[in-house]
Amino acid sequence: MAKYPTEPLKCWSKAKELREKFYREFSEAHEKGGLRWMGSAWAHDAIPQGLGRDVKCITGEPYGASCAFDRPLSAEFLAATENYGFARDLCSYMRNYWGSILVNKYALGGEFPKADFAFSQHICCSHAKWYQNACELEGGDVPLFAIDVGAGPYPPFAPKLYEHRVKYVQEQLLDAIDWLEKVTNRTYDDELFLECVWNDVRSTHTWAKICMLNRAVPAPLDEKSIYSLYVFGTLQKSHPEFADFYEELYDEVTDRVQRGIAACPTEQARVMSDTQPPWGFLRIYRYLESWGAVSIGSLYTFGLEGMWLYDDERDEFEPRPMPAEKPKTREEGCMLLADWHLSKPEYQHFYHPEYKTRMMAAMAKHWGVNGIILHYNRGCEGLSVGIAENRLGLLKRGFKVMTYEGNMGDEREFDEKATETRIDIFLEALGLQKPE
Amino acid sequence: MIEKFEEWYRNRHEYQTDWKQRNPDKKMVGFFCTYTPEEIFYAFDILPVRVLGSHEIQDVTEPHIFAMFCPYCRDVLAQGLKGKYEYLDGITIGASCIHLRQAYFSWDIHRNPGWSHYLPMPGHVQSPRAIPFLKGEYELLIKKLEEWTGKTITDADLKRGISIMNDARRAMKKIYELRKQDAPPITGVESMYMTCAQFFTDAREFTPVAERVYDELQTRKLDRPVGKRLMLVGSENDDLEFIHMVETLAEREPVGATIVMEEHCTTTRYFWDEVDTSIEDPLEAIAERYVLRTPCPSKDWPRRSRLDRILQFGKDWNVDGAIVVQQKFCDPHEADIPFVRKHLESNGIPTYFLEFDVTTAVGPFAIRVEAFLETLEAEEDLF
Numbered sequence A: 001m002a003k004y005p006t007e008p009l010k011c012w013s014k015a016k017e018l019r020e021k022f023y024r025e026f027s028e029a030h031e032k033g034g035l036r037w038m039g040s041a042w043a044h045d046a047i048p049q050g051l052g053r054d055v056k057c058i059t060g061e062p063y064g065a066s067c068a069f070d071r072p073l074s075a076e077f078l079a080a081t082e083n084y085g086f087a088r089d090l091c092s093y094m095r096n097y098w099g100s101i102l103v104n105k106y107a108l109g110g111e112f113p114k115a116d117f118a119f120s121q122h123i124c125c126s127h128a129k130w131y132q133n134a135c136e137l138e139g140g141d142v143p144l145f146a147i148d149v150g151a152g153p154y155p156p157f158a159p160k161l162y163e164h165r166v167k168y169v170q171e172q173l174l175d176a177i178d179w180l181e182k183v184t185n186r187t188y189d190d191e192l193f194l195e196c197v198w199n200d201v202r203s204t205h206t207w208a209k210i211c212m213l214n215r216a217v218p219a220p221l222d223e224k225s226i227y228s229l230y231v232f233g234t235l236q237k238s239h240p241e242f243a244d245f246y247e248e249l250y251d252e253v254t255d256r257v258q259r260g261i262a263a264c265p266t267e268q269a270r271v272m273s274d275t276q277p278p279w280g281f282l283r284i285y286r287y288l289e290s291w292g293a294v295s296i297g298s299l300y301t302f303g304l305e306g307m308w309l310y311d312d313e314r315d316e317f318e319p320r321p322m323p324a325e326k327p328k329t330r331e332e333g334c335m336l337l338a339d340w341h342l343s344k345p346e347y348q349h350f351y352h353p354e355y356k357t358r359m360m361a362a363m364a365k366h367w368g369v370n371g372i373i374l375h376y377n378r379g380c381e382g383l384s385v386g387i388a389e390n391r392l393g394l395l396k397r398g399f400k401v402m403t404y405e406g407n408m409g410d411e412r413e414f415d416e417k418a419t420e421t422r423i424d425i426f427l428e429a430l431g432l433q434k435p436e
Numbered sequence B: 001m002i003e004k005f006e007e008w009y010r011n012r013h014e015y016q017t018d019w020k021q022r023n024p025d026k027k028m029v030g031f032f033c034t035y036t037p038e039e040i041f042y043a044f045d046i047l048p049v050r051v052l053g054s055h056e057i058q059d060v061t062e063p064h065i066f067a068m069f070c071p072y073c074r075d076v077l078a079q080g081l082k083g084k085y086e087y088l089d090g091i092t093i094g095a096s097c098i099h100l101r102q103a104y105f106s107w108d109i110h111r112n113p114g115w116s117h118y119l120p121m122p123g124h125v126q127s128p129r130a131i132p133f134l135k136g137e138y139e140l141l142i143k144k145l146e147e148w149t150g151k152t153i154t155d156a157d158l159k160r161g162i163s164i165m166n167d168a169r170r171a172m173k174k175i176y177e178l179r180k181q182d183a184p185p186i187t188g189v190e191s192m193y194m195t196c197a198q199f200f201t202d203a204r205e206f207t208p209v210a211e212r213v214y215d216e217l218q219t220r221k222l223d224r225p226v227g228k229r230l231m232l233v234g235s236e237n238d239d240l241e242f243i244h245m246v247e248t249l250a251e252r253e254p255v256g257a258t259i260v261m262e263e264h265c266t267t268t269r270y271f272w273d274e275v276d277t278s279i280e281d282p283l284e285a286i287a288e289r290y291v292l293r294t295p296c297p298s299k300d301w302p303r304r305s306r307l308d309r310i311l312q313f314g315k316d317w318n319v320d321g322a323i324v325v326q327q328k329f330c331d332p333h334e335a336d337i338p339f340v341r342k343h344l345e346s347n348g349i350p351t352y353f354l355e356f357d358v359t360t361a362v363g364p365f366a367i368r369v370e371a372f373l374e375t376l377e378a379e380e381d382l383f
Ligand code: SF4
Pocket: A061, A091, A092, A093, A094, A124, A125, A126, A127, A130, A379, A380, A381, A382, A383
């Protein structure tokens, strides 16, 4: 029985169009005299954008997820990677991506568009290796620059923001600009760069504000829809249209909250998840909803690209405020990018699982969560680091926690039926009743 | 004297508890990754000892590290959870791969001996920004150690730490040089006992023994066929049972082999590079050493610089083939292996791939290594 009114998101089709346009622009960039680059979703994408408006990118993780969503295509890509000699337990996004190069098939149609350069960041062991190998597989003549962001935790998880840490990242970003000018033979446009930095800050801040709205009961957004929306931060957070789109989305979700519009009209219980889902099986989220349980999000969907700060004293988790002033110089722009992204919630667990447990516990408290579902994701070592300790830490704090094993991008490692059975048991324990 | 290495390897806990008794005022810190600057700990008169696994099947780590991470890091954690290191005063990790740091995290949560430190170590070691950053991290480490020990250190202390570690490195490198001989006076097993013993002992006690072993090796003749000269390349490996199996194949089969070189974080990746003592600032010199050493593959980008050194080792030690070893689920090495193999093979060094777990299946591995050695014979016949 529906408890709350519901309605589709008005900007849904716009989101779809923007996403399609993004992938199309990457493949067509050369025809328009532009450049193409590849890199991680966490790359400081404002940096290469200072080369010109005709510079288009593809980010590996959302592309890998798109491949995984198409299971037969993904199977072909994964097989190609294994045949090349790569282990089948490596990051499954990365294997889908390499497979796409090896098979020479673009998941959105046509041949795989070779990049002119690679620009990434590195915190998980696989980040820079991903593009090092992609460059090699694309013929060995694609240059790579990667920024190491493994500079240590951000306050309050470190006593303070140490100058040498943020400087380490800032200086690499400045070096990257010099390098880009050299490998592309283009003159760098600082004004355009600074505009892109601001777009990055705007979109990552606004995304966090949107997620804050999901504290409302009923939740205006469910996590399956969130997956289609958070993606813009992963595609290119410095993109002006994406930053504008998030502001539009914020207004629409605010309106939903004011009118009491639910994502799941039967919302009785709220859960949160963790790490990437098994992309080929998103229907498990609809399965949850058939029980009246809505997944309101996760530290992953909120904090992969959204910018937040955890407040130790208040045990609060809130959007990181926008900087008071726009950066005016290349140095200031790089400093802002370095500092802003070092505070990324999804970077902190690389230094200790306890930091993530604290943020998750605060989320569970403030978003009114009844149970936590952890995906032990065999496809992503980076976001699974410490996850078993997160489970123990959350249990210790009195939360109800369920785990299931799977793989975000390799369907061979996900057992849908067994997962549903685990969900049944968990939701029953939360006091819900199996739907008729 | 060479037996001393095996004794230290096998009785690491006895040695370390004995050391504590002999040095009641001194502290001992367990480290998890070879990116830990041991020089700084020696400067404080703290003994750094590496924690390795025990190659025993265990069932204690499952709630802490789930099964997609490398068996080695779980084995390391098991040592802590099973209470084998209760005598440590502290633990630390110089960050490399994200697998091993989990052993440190869980140990920190469940078995913290009272002091722990996570040392960020730059991943972009090919960047000029890495050394200043690492120096900044060392300054934070030193401050924390000063607070813990109540001691302050000087450049002279750091230089003492450097010389302790450089001496141990040099002693081992001299012995490695002997493995270039047509009939090496030391086996791969003995050599692995030596490099691991260095982790477990006070370098000031280890080095004089290594120097005496070097002298003894000048005249040592081993009563065993050398067979094919093999190099081991890859993930963490102190699987002595495996190496022993390879080196005793000739006792049972028509083919045999000797491991004459390795590129592992238990061997050359760990100790090959020395701190440059001509650099005036000792802290900078230490930072430079850890930034410029042969990297773990997770730090080896944008250029895959390891390849040149591996090939050079292969050539200088005149190897007939290389066994590329990968710990199960070891992402850093998995990302490099196709290219390591391609590089060696295109330069005339045949390779064979093996995936290791906490315990190796010696029987099936023997068959596979034997088959590899046979292919090396066949190639010889062709030319
Ligand atoms: S393993 Fe996870 S964090 Fe690492 S590159 Fe792959 S998706 Fe990213």
